[in-house]
Amino acid sequence: MATARGKSAGAKRTAKIPQLDWAEARPAPVVLISGPEGFIADRASQAIRDALRTAHADLEVHDVDAAAYTAGELFTIASPSLFAEPRLIRVDAVERCSDAFLEDAKRYVAAPAEDTTLVLRHASGQRGKALLDLVRGGAGSGVEIPCAEVKKDQDRLAFAQAEFRRLGAQASPGALRMLVAAYSGGIGELAGACAQLVSDAGPRISEEQVTRATEGRVETNGFKVADAATAGRAADALVLLRQALSTGTDPIPLLAAVNMKVRAMARVYGAGGANGALAKELGMAPWQVERAQREVRGWREEDLARTIDLAAETEWRLKGGSRDPEYALEKYLLVVASRGRRR
Structure with missing residues (x-):
C-alpha cells in the first residue's frame, strides 16, 4: 500500500x-x-x-x-x-x-x-x-x-485500487486513472467516489461509468487533453484545451494531467526488461509502463529532457510568472505533441 x-x-x-x-x-x-x-x-x-x-x-x-x-x-x-x-x-x-x-x-x-x-x-x-x-x-x-500523506500520482492510484478491492470491486486501468484525476483533492473524497461508483455501477467499473459519474469535474478533461498531446494530435489537444478553458477549467490541473504522462515517459525512457519487472522497479503498474513506453516512442532523450524543463517553466508561468498563462499552456502542449522538437 x-x-x-x-x-x-x-x-x-x-x-x-x-x-x-x-x-x-x-x-x-x-x-x-x-x-x-x-x-x-x-x-x-x-x-x-x-x-x-x-x-x-x-x-x-x-x-x-x-x-x-x-x-x-x-x-x-x-x-x-x-x-x-x-x-x-x-x-x-x-x-x-x-x-x-x-x-x-x-x-x-x-x-x-x-x-x-x-x-x-x-x-x-x-x-x-x-x-x-x-x-x-x-x-x-x-x-x-x-499515515503519510497520499499525494503522489502512483500512491493515489494504489489507494483507489485498494478501495475498490476492499469493496469487492475492480476498475479498469483507464477508469482508475480517470477517477484519480477527477478527484485530486483529499483522499476521503476519492474514497467516497469509489464507494458511490460501486453502489451505482456494480463491481466492474469501466471508463464510461467513470466519465458519467465525474461529468463536469475539471481534472477529467485534463486527461483528454493529455492523451491527445502525447499521441501527437496537436490540433485535437488544442481544441480540447480551449473547450476546457472556455467552460471555466483552471489551467493548473490541465497542466498536471499532461505532466503526469510526461513524467511517466521519462521514467521508462531507455529502460529495458519485461514490463512486470520494470513496473516493480519503477513503482508503476504494468499497464502504466506499457502505455508510457508506447507514448515515448519517437522521442529523443535531449527532447524529452527539454520538455521536462519546459514543464517546470510552464508551471511557473501558470502560477503568476506570465500575463498570458493560457498561451504558455498552449505552447507547452504543442511541444509535447511534436515530441519535444518545437518550441
Whole structure:
C-alpha cells in the first residue's frame, strides 16, 4: 500500500515496535497513529474500535483532547471500574499536547492499565517527540501505524485500487486513472467516489461509468487533453484545451494531467526488461509502463529532457510568472505533441 511506503525515516530509525499499514490496524496496549493523512488515521482508529467492540460488547470508549488535557485525567479514565469493562482511550492532537498530558502519558506508557487500549494520534511536528520516542522504543508494548500523506500520482492510484478491492470491486486501468484525476483533492473524497461508483455501477467499473459519474469535474478533461498531446494530435489537444478553458477549467490541473504522462515517459525512457519487472522497479503498474513506453516512442532523450524543463517553466508561468498563462499552456502542449522538437 502507498502508506506503507511512506513511513518517515525518523520513525524507521528509532522504532523497535511493529510498524503496521493502516489496513492492518489492530488493538494493542498502546497504539501510535502518526503522520499527516487524517483520513487514513481515522480509518485505522475506527478499525481498532470495531475490533475491540466485536470482542467486547461492553467496551467503554473515551475521547481525550491532548491540547486541553488536565493533570491526572488519563489515570482517572484508565482506573478499574466496578465491573472492569475494557476501555478504549483515544487521544487526539498529541502534536499540540499540554505539558500535563506529556508527563502523564510518559508515566502511563511505562505501565499501561490492563484491558485498556490507548490510541495516540500525532499528526506532525516535534511537540511530544519524547513520548513518541518512548513508544517507538518499546514502552507499553505498542504498535505504530504511520499515515503519510497520499499525494503522489502512483500512491493515489494504489489507494483507489485498494478501495475498490476492499469493496469487492475492480476498475479498469483507464477508469482508475480517470477517477484519480477527477478527484485530486483529499483522499476521503476519492474514497467516497469509489464507494458511490460501486453502489451505482456494480463491481466492474469501466471508463464510461467513470466519465458519467465525474461529468463536469475539471481534472477529467485534463486527461483528454493529455492523451491527445502525447499521441501527437496537436490540433485535437488544442481544441480540447480551449473547450476546457472556455467552460471555466483552471489551467493548473490541465497542466498536471499532461505532466503526469510526461513524467511517466521519462521514467521508462531507455529502460529495458519485461514490463512486470520494470513496473516493480519503477513503482508503476504494468499497464502504466506499457502505455508510457508506447507514448515515448519517437522521442529523443535531449527532447524529452527539454520538455521536462519546459514543464517546470510552464508551471511557473501558470502560477503568476506570465500575463498570458493560457498561451504558455498552449505552447507547452504543442511541444509535447511534436515530441519535444518545437518550441
